[in-house]
Amino acid sequence: MSAAAKRIRKAVFPVAGLGTRFLPATKAMPKEMLTVVDRPAIQHVVDEARAAGIEHFVFVTGRNKGSIEDHFDKQPELERTLEERGKTKELEELAASLPEAGCTSFTRQQAPLGLGHAVWCARDIVGDEPFALLLPDMLHHGGPQPCLKEMIDAFNEHGGNHISVSPVPEDETHLYGIVGVTDPEAKVSEITSMVEKPKAGTAPSNLHITGRYILQPEIFGVLENQERGAGGEIQLTDAMLAMQKDGKPYYAVRFDGKIYDCGTKIGFLLANAVYGLERKDLGPALREELRKLL
Numbered sequence: 001m002s003a004a005a006k007r008i009r010k011a012v013f014p015v016a017g018l019g020t021r022f023l024p025a026t027k028a029m030p031k032e033m034l035t036v037v038d039r040p041a042i043q044h045v046v047d048e049a050r051a052a053g054i055e056h057f058v059f060v061t062g063r064n065k066g067s068i069e070d071h072f073d074k075q076p077e078l079e080r081t082l083e084e085r086g087k088t089k090e091l092e093e094l095a096a097s098l099p100e101a102g103c104t105s106f107t108r109q110q111a112p113l114g115l116g117h118a119v120w121c122a123r124d125i126v127g128d129e130p131f132a133l134l135l136p137d138m139l140h141h142g143g144p145q146p147c148l149k150e151m152i153d154a155f156n157e158h159g160g161n162h163i164s165v166s167p168v169p170e171d172e173t174h175l176y177g178i179v180g181v182t183d184p185e186a187k188v189s190e191i192t193s194m195v196e197k198p199k200a201g202t203a204p205s206n207l208h209i210t211g212r213y214i215l216q217p218e219i220f221g222v223l224e225n226q227e228r229g230a231g232g233e234i235q236l237t238d239a240m241l242a243m244q245k246d247g248k249p250y251y252a253v254r255f256d257g258k259i260y261d262c263g264t265k266i267g268f269l270l271a272n273a274v275y276g277l278e279r280k281d282l283g284p285a286l287r288e289e290l291r292k293l294l
């Protein structure tokens, strides 16, 4: 079976970054473990992948990231105590958030040399099959379906490589990775160009890369020989651009929900407000308190 015809079974979660934009919170604690309401950001993203049918979860970790591994493991002492105290709801919640035994893998990036390098570190675990890549600090909220589910549907129809995108105001394009596409209004459109943080007035569209990808395994070979790019880091966008220029099909899948960048303080605070407000148990009280505050 060719790689293009294979099912998307594995998802990679790069969690080895230093989270410098969120210091001092991230000095001793992974930013991916910062909680959005009562779940770590990484749990929200793993849940999105599970809802899309992902079967194996590959975490690229680093020093200080041990709590992520612990989070996706059983905690027998805690479970025994909850059982003794009759806390069935909490027990059920813990069980529901845990991938099955043997369905997680952890590898170390050793040094935070960039997102491209983190992805390359997953090459042996992913092997010769297309895979999903989810940036755990980018929460994709709302939309008709979970973002990754829409992307897998698009992949099953078109094959190739896929990048989730969403429109930003024209005067903000210089802050993002931007793609040019054949039809900016279409749900799925072929990508014609990619540029990281284009200078004002030069962006090929207003569609920014939002942090969900489906990639063919040949990206690993490209990353292997990838020179350091912006910020002295091995950049994923440079590798994807090289593949796209080499004639490999890349598609943009437009996400019609909201994106919260929990790697920034404002994005994280907004995510907590939005996810809290939609909760049945918390929403009404939070709304009332916010109303008083504002």
Ligand code: UTP
Pocket (backbone or CB within 6 Å): 014, 015, 016, 017, 018, 019, 020, 021, 022, 032, 060, 109, 111, 112, 113, 114, 115, 117, 118, 135, 136, 137, 263
């Ligand atoms: P970011 O650039 O948002 O994360 O990378 P960062 O480098 O931790 O954050 P700042 O800029 O210093 O605040 C997106 C994702 O890629 C991971 C990060 O952990 C994050 O989840 N990443 C980034 C790696 O795994 N390795 C790297 O070398 C860089």
